[in-house]
Amino acid sequence: MMPRKKPQPLTSINIAGKTYSITYEDEIIESGYLCDGVTCIADATIKIAKGMDAVHTKQILLHEIVHALLNDSGAAYLMKQNIENKEEFEETLVRVLTPVLMEVIKQIGYYYA
Ligand SMILES: [Zn+2]
Numbered sequence: 001m002m003p004r005k006k007p008q009p010l011t012s013i014n015i016a017g018k019t020y021s022i023t024y025e026d027e028i029i030e031s032g033y034l035c036d037g038v039t040c041i042a043d044a045t046i047k048i049a050k051g052m053d054a055v056h057t058k059q060i061l062l063h064e065i066v067h068a069l070l071n072d073s074g075a076a077y078l079m080k081q082n083i084e085n086k087e088e089f090e091e092t093l094v095r096v097l098t099p100v101l102m103e104v105i106k107q108i109g110y111y112y113a
Pocket of ligand 1: 063067
């Protein structure tokens with residue numbers, strides 16, 4: 001028998017040159033709402049709720065990574081200057097991009113894993 005270590009949850013990730021730490025929390029409350037994930041740009045921290053299955057955890061993590069990308073690239077700032085309902089717009093954009101990126105990552109992973 002060859003014992004194998006169970007992979008540990010990812011605790012940091014480099015997103016476009018900036019390192020974000022990832023923490024796993026029992027409960028995440030943001031603006032009064034219970035959330036599955038949240039990104040703090042100022043602290044370079046992504047918080048992910050504990051207890052979700054692997055697929056959902058991956059989706060939430062990617063969702064938060066897209067938030068980080070939009071903020072660090074300045075895109076979120078531009079959106080906030082020019083768009084009414086800016087928080088909703090960013091959230092919509094993240095929701096549109098996340099499943100597309102997940103599909104792309106799956107395809108790339110198949111060839112380069
Ligand atoms: Zn979001």
